[in-house]
Amino acid sequence: MTYSDKLISYYKTIANDCVLGVSLDCVIFGFHDTRLKVLLLRWKGTDEWCLPGGFICKTESVDDAAGRVLHERTGLNELFLQQFHLFGEANRYDREDTWQRQKMPMPFSGSWPDRTISMGYYALVDYTKVTPTADFLSDVCGWFDVGELPSLLYDHCRIIHVALQTLRLQLNWQPIGLNLMPEKFTIPELQRLYEAVLGRPLDSRNFHKKITGLSILTRLDERRTGKAHKSPYLYQFDLPNYQRALVNGNLIFV
Amino acid sequence: MTYSDKLISYYKTIANDCVLGVSLDCVIFGFHDTRLKVLLLRWKGTDEWCLPGGFICKTESVDDAAGRVLHERTGLNELFLQQFHLFGEANRYDREDTWQRQKMPMPFSGSWPDRTISMGYYALVDYTKVTPTADFLSDVCGWFDVGELPSLLYDHCRIIHVALQTLRLQLNWQPIGLNLMPEKFTIPELQRLYEAVLGRPLDSRNFHKKITGLSILTRLDERRTGKAHKSPYLYQFDLPNYQRALVNGNLIFV
DNA sequence: ACAAAAGTGTTTAAACTACACCCATGA
DNA sequence: TCATGGGTGTAGTTTAAACACTTTTGT
Numbered sequence: 088m089t090y091s092d093k094l095i096s097y098y099k100t101i102a103n104d105c106v107l108g109v110s111l112d113c114v115i116f117g118f119h120d121t122r123l124k125v126l127l128l129r130w131k132g133t134d135e136w137c138l139p140g141g142f143i144c145k146t147e148s149v150d151d152a153a154g155r156v157l158h159e160r161t162g163l164n165e166l167f168l169q170q171f172h173l174f175g176e177a178n179r180y181d182r183e184d185t186w187q188r189q190k191m192p193m194p195f196s197g198s199w200p201d202r203t204i205s206m207g208y209y210a211l212v213d214y215t216k217v218t219p220t221a222d223f224l225s226d227v228c229g230w231f232d233v234g235e236l237p238s239l240l241y242d243h244c245r246i247i248h249v250a251l252q253t254l255r256l257q258l259n260w261q262p263i264g265l266n267l268m269p270e271k272f273t274i275p276e277l278q279r280l281y282e283a284v285l286g287r288p289l290d291s292r293n294f295h296k297k298i299t300g301l302s303i304l305t306r307l308d309e310r311r312t313g314k315a316h317k318s319p320y321l322y323q324f325d326l327p328n329y330q331r332a333l334v335n336g337n338l339i340f341v
Numbered sequence: 342m343t344y345s346d347k348l349i350s351y352y353k354t355i356a357n358d359c360v361l362g363v364s365l366d367c368v369i370f371g372f373h374d375t376r377l378k379v380l381l382l383r384w385k386g387t388d389e390w391c392l393p394g395g396f397i398c399k400t401e402s403v404d405d406a407a408g409r410v411l412h413e414r415t416g417l418n419e420l421f422l423q424q425f426h427l428f429g430e431a432n433r434y435d436r437e438d439t440w441q442r443q444k445m446p447m448p449f450s451g452s453w454p455d456r457t458i459s460m461g462y463y464a465l466v467d468y469t470k471v472t473p474t475a476d477f478l479s480d481v482c483g484w485f486d487v488g489e490l491p492s493l494l495y496d497h498c499r500i501i502h503v504a505l506q507t508l509r510l511q512l513n514w515q516p517i518g519l520n521l522m523p524e525k526f527t528i529p530e531l532q533r534l535y536e537a538v539l540g541r542p543l544d545s546r547n548f549h550k551k552i553t554g555l556s557i558l559t560r561l562d563e564r565r566t567g568k569a570h571k572s573p574y575l576y577q578f579d580l581p582n583y584q585r586a587l588v589n590g591n592l593i594f595v
Numbered sequence: 596a597c598a599a600a601a602g603t604g605t606t607t608a609a610a611c612t613a614c615a616c617c618c619a620t621g622a
Numbered sequence: 623t624c625a626t627g628g629g630t631g632t633a634g635t636t637t638a639a640a641c642a643c644t645t646t647t648g649t
Contacts, residue, residue, distance in 0.1 A: 527628090528628090528629090529627075529628070529629095545627095545628080545629085545630095546629085546630065546631080549628095549629075549630075550630090550631090568626080568627075569624095569625070569626055569627085570625080570626045570627040570628065571626090571627065571628040571629070572628080573627085573628055573629085574628090574629095
């Protein structure tokens with residue numbers, strides 16, 4: 088059975104079990120080494136990348152489908168996952184161009200619709216806990232700097248940019264720190280995250296004052312050592328206070 | 342040809358021309374007599390109401406489809422129209438209960454999917470310019486106070502509540518005043534709008550100070566007369582300054 | 596000892612909150 | 623003349639922004 092045969096069989100299964108004409112794409116954000124990252128898949132046999140995505144089973148809620156895709160690609164459950172935009176243009180991308188770059192005949196026969204509406208989700212995950220896992224259509228799954236994206240199929244470049252815009256807007260009301268940071272972290276590391284999302288530097292004294300003033304962090308006795316400078320304290324989130332601050336809309340950094 | 346026959350033919354046309362399994366629902370907000378209103382349709386031959394909605398033509402963008410539905414129901418073009426949530430649960434509502442209340446056999450035959458995903462849009466319109474117009478499935482189209490909704494089909498009650506929540510959150514960054522107010526209005530009238538959306542009273546002195554301080558309003562020489570008290574000045578939005586304030590995120594009333 | 600980042604406090608300006616009286620109008 | 627809501631200012635408090643030096647650590 089050739090790959091092309093397998094592909095046709097794969098799409099037949101999808102057409103049978105899933106809602107046709109609707110897909111979802113997940114922009115999975117992580118944070119590592121002062122950079123905001125996004126998880127991408129490399130299309131088999133090409134140098135083209137795309138977002139993790141999938142279809143919605145006939146008896147499955149769309150949010151659950153997004154959770155499933157995310158679990159399959161990262162190994163994580165109970166992620167912070169949020170709808171952000173429905174990409175519903177009749178001609179979202181240049182189909183000819185994409186097929187050519189995908190280097191394979193797309194098995195679009197009778198039942199397959201000739202336009203797909205895609206729901207965009209973004210997820211915030213702890214980079215250190217993710218096991219990037221490719222899917223049937225891809226051979227590599229890996230992280231990319233949001234500022235240094237490779238060649239992307241479909242309209243996925245636009246989807247990432249809309250996700251990033253949304254993330255910036257929601258920085259103040261969403262538990263972005265909690266979901267993107269590892270369990271223990273230093274205040275300067277958290278500041279790097281906010282700077283990476285906002286795309287501009289913040290004043291360390293004001294940041295420190297603000298973040299500690301919210302009482303959402305607990306300072307541990309440990310410190311992060313090993314660098315040629317003063318060892319910063321490690322902190323972790325105080326969950327009850329964090330939730331409270333979110334509800335009250337206090338997590339503001341403009 | 343009975344209504345039931347027409348209905349079957351109607352759904353056949355939809356199944357032929359539109360994307361199957363996806364619909365859209367529009368929560369159309371207006372403002373009148375100090376109250377926030379929403380436009381509803383009465384299902385033919387029943388006392389049940391629902392949101393204006395529709396399907397997406399095969400070659401139409403989803404946003405355009407929402408604009409079309411809105412134009413058909415209100416007579417307005419170029420409305421402020423915004424995606425707010427995808428309602429994608431596999432069992433969004435009790436189907437048996439809904440069919441019974443709709444008092445008609447739903448023509449769900451072979452090609453009709455047994456679950457529908459619906460994209461929620463909200464629109465802000467000038468109440469005074471709207472000509473409510475029923476559609477094929479409804480016999481009445483009219484405004485309701487968001488606080489006094491009638492019996493609603495499907496999950497439309499939930500959809501309205503999610504729309505309202507979104508509207509509250511977006512009050513600060515969306516041109517809500519501009520779209521919901523008539524061309525000329527008084528500052529107390531605008532304050533009533535903000536109070537209606539926020540659901541709580543605002544201090545008139547602070548409101549006046551704030552709104553005039555933004556330089557987004559032009560005071561006209563006219564005043565609104567006819568009431569047994571001091572006649573308030575009429576204002577209109579200064580569009581260039583309004584846009585600027587929106588971009589800068591200055592339209593905040595918490 | 597040096598380089599590199601962490602930790603910390605004050606001052607100033609802007610924004611927000613609370614609060615009360617007089618005025619114009621129509622009944 | 624009375625009832626109703628419109629118009630307006632100030633003081634106190636809170637919040638944000640700007641800004642620099644000392645400490646710790648590893649090399």
